[in-house]
Amino acid sequence: MSTAPLHLYIGSKNRSSWSLRPWLAMSHAGVPFEEHLIGYELPDWVDRVAQHSPTRKVPALRHGELVVWESLAICEYVAELFPGAKLWPEGREARAVARSVSCEMHAGFMDMRRELSMDIARRHPRRELSGAAARDVARVLEIFRDCRARFGQGGPFLFGAFSIADAMFAPVVTRLLTYDVEIDDTARAYTATITSLPAMARWSAAAAEEVRVNPHIVAPPSVL
DSSP: OOOSOEEEEEOOTTTOHHHHHHHHHHHHHTOOOEEEEOOTTOTTHHHHHHTTOTTSOSOEEEETTEEEESHHHHHHHHHHHOGGGOOSOSSHHHHHHHHHHHHHHHHOOHHHHHHSOOOTTOOOOOOOOOHHHHHHHHHHHHHHHHHHHHHGGGSSBTBBBOOHHHHHHHHHHHHHHHTTOOOOHHHHHHHHHHHTSHHHHHHHHHHHHHHHHOTTOOOOGGGO
8 A cells, every 4th residue: 555645636615515525534534634725716727626637626636646536436545545434334234325325425416416506604595496406405304314213323423423425415414504405303413413523614614714715706617
C-alpha cells in the first residue's frame, strides 16, 4: 500500500454535495488527508479541476500516482485503506442494504436534486414540489425509516454506527432543512444526528463563510 498522503480535491462547501460525501466520511472517521478546495468563483475552475480529475469534476482523491474519482468510489477506496474505521456495517445483511441505498442515492433522486439543490448556508420558504420530486422525498424518508427500524439499534445513524450510507445521505439532510421540507419524526431525529456531527458543523460553518464572502456564487456549468 502506498504511504503517500491522501489529497482530496473538492468544490464549494455550500453547493458541492458530491464533495461533501467523501469529505464527511473521511473527516468523521479520522482519516488523515489534505483538503484542496477549488472555489466555484474561479474563472478557470474547469481547467484547475482538470489537472486533478479525468472527468473535470470534483471530488477527486489522489493517493500517490493513483487518482480515484466519483464520491462513492472514493469512499469505497478509503474504507479498504482504513478497515479499522469500519465505514461499512459489519453485518453482511446490513452491509448489503447500506451499499444498496448508497448506490440508489448515487444514481437516483434527480428531480429532488434539481428542485432542491444543496444550499447549506441559506433557508428558503417551503415550496410546492413536482410530483416526481415529491416521490423522491418520500423515498428518502422511507429509506430513513426502514434502515433505522431494521439496523439502527446500535446508534443514531442509519445502520446504528456511522457508515458511508450516512455520508451519502448527508447532503439530502441539508436539503430538507434548507427548503423546510415536511418530514416525519424519524427523519427529524436523523437530521439532528447528522447536523450535530463536529465534522458536519465545520463544513457548514465554512459554507456560511463562502456565502458571506461571495453571496452570488453558483456552480460552474460543468457540474450541473
